[in-house]
Amino acid sequence: MGKNFLSCEIYYYPQKLEIGEKIIIENEEAAHILKVMRHKVGDKIKLTDGYGYEYEFLITNINIKREKLEGEVLNKKFLPREPNITITLASSPLKGENTEIMLAKTTELGISGFLPVYFQNTITKINENKLNRLKKIAISSLKTSAGTILPKIYNPLTFDELINLFPSFDLVLLAYENCETKLTNVVNKKAKNILLIIGPEGGFTVKEVKKAEEGGAKFFTLGKRRLRSETAGIVAVSLVLYEFNNI
Numbered sequence: 001m002g003k004n005f006l007s008c009e010i011y012y013y014p015q016k017l018e019i020g021e022k023i024i025i026e027n028e029e030a031a032h033i034l035k036v037m038r039h040k041v042g043d044k045i046k047l048t049d050g051y052g053y054e055y056e057f058l059i060t061n062i063n064i065k066r067e068k069l070e071g072e073v074l075n076k077k078f079l080p081r082e083p084n085i086t087i088t089l090a091s092s093p094l095k096g097e098n099t100e101i102m103l104a105k106t107t108e109l110g111i112s113g114f115l116p117v118y119f120q121n122t123i124t125k126i127n128e129n130k131l132n133r134l135k136k137i138a139i140s141s142l143k144t145s146a147g148t149i150l151p152k153i154y155n156p157l158t159f160d161e162l163i164n165l166f167p168s169f170d171l172v173l174l175a176y177e178n179c180e181t182k183l184t185n186v187v188n189k190k191a192k193n194i195l196l197i198i199g200p201e202g203g204f205t206v207k208e209v210k211k212a213e214e215g216g217a218k219f220f221t222l223g224k225r226r227l228r229s230e231t232a233g234i235v236a237v238s239l240v241l242y243e244f245n246n247i
Contacts, residue, residue, distance in 0.1 A: 009037060010046045010054070010146050012139050017047070017055055021073045031067040033059075044074065050142065050150030052080040081110075082149050083246040086193050087237060088113035088169070090162055092200035093124040094229050100137050102198075102230035106237045107141035107151055110246070114138070116156040121202030126156050159208055162197075163215045169195040172217040175236045177203065177226060179219040186218035187243050196240060198233045 011029055025033065033039050041062055047055040056075035063069070089111045093099050103114055114134065116126050126134075135153050142150050157165075166172050171191035173183070175198055197217065204212075213219070222235050 008046075010048050010143050012143055012150075013047045013049055013055075016049050016051055016053060017073045017076065019073055019076050022060075022070065023073070024068060024070050026066075026068045028067075030069050034062055034064050034067065034069060039069075047073075048142070048148045050139075050148070052078055052082075052148050054079045054148055080148055081146060082112070083110045083241055083244065085191065085240075085244050085246070086112040087240060088115055088193075088195050089198065089233060089237060090115040090117050090195060091198040091233055092117055092119050092122045092229065093126045093130075093156070094201060095124055098228070098230040099124070099126075099130075100134065102233040103134055103153075104137050104141045105234045107138050107147070108145040109234070109237050109241060110145075110147065111151050111237060112149065113152045113154060115154040115162070117162050117197070118156055118158050119200045119208060120159070120205045121200040123201065131155070159211070163211055166195070166215045166217065169193050171195070172212075172215070173197065173236075173240065174204075174212050174217045174219050175199070175222050175232055176209065176219040177222070179221045181220055183220040183239050183243055186220050187240075189244070194240060196236055198229055198236060201229050 011033060013023065013025065017023065033045065039045060039059055041059055043059050045057050045059065047057045054077050055073050057071050058074050059069055059071045061070040089106055091102065093116050131153060138151050138153060170193045171188050172195045222232055227235060
């Protein structure tokens with residue numbers, strides 16, 4: 001039998017559970033639990049479902065060769081460790097691994113959604129395999145940060161389609177390199193549901209800037225230095241969280 005302790009590591013199980021429920025964990029997550037973290041029968045571990053719940057889970061049976069384990073839910077608590085606002089990050093897909101880097105770090109910070117947007121200067125497209133990869137990145141970062149609510153990864157939209165969504169948010173913010181207005185001067189502290197827009201490596205076009213302004217977006221600066229898009233996304237999320245007293 002393994003040591004009877006509750007691991008500080010948190011693992012992901014993609015559905016809500018009930019106390020006393022018996023489940024099977026397989027494949028990548030089971031491999032991580034058994035082969036990397038070396039948990040044994042009798043160990044208690046933490047699970048999250050991505051909806052805000054955290055579970056105490058007892059391992060009762062394992063099959064390392066088949067990357068499979070069984071166990072029972074001992075306890076269940078609603079423990080959302082998220083900001084007091086929801087931030088949907090809308091960003092152009094970026095070259096190489098830069099989209100993954102931005103998503104990983106902003107998930108750690110606590111975004112509630114990631115929305116790929118095709119701007120005129122967008123170079124990279126996102127296919128189904130890439131979307132699945134981004135979902136895995138979000139799960140990994142959720143576990144790293146001990147979060148309990150998994151950000152939703154949306155299907156890509158065009159910029160015009162994104163503008164049509166503006167009315168569904170309390171506040172639309174756009175980080176713009178040609179703007180000198182500080183974030184603190186454009187935020188509405190009563191806002192709860194925020195859309196945060198980050199542009200492509202080539203920047204926004206004049207037409208896109210005009211459309212966003214007409215749609216009600218508020219522009220703000222990230223400082224005097226020119227930032228890479230993935231860096232801009234991380235900095236922008238951090239600034240918004242700071243303005244709403246989350247840091």
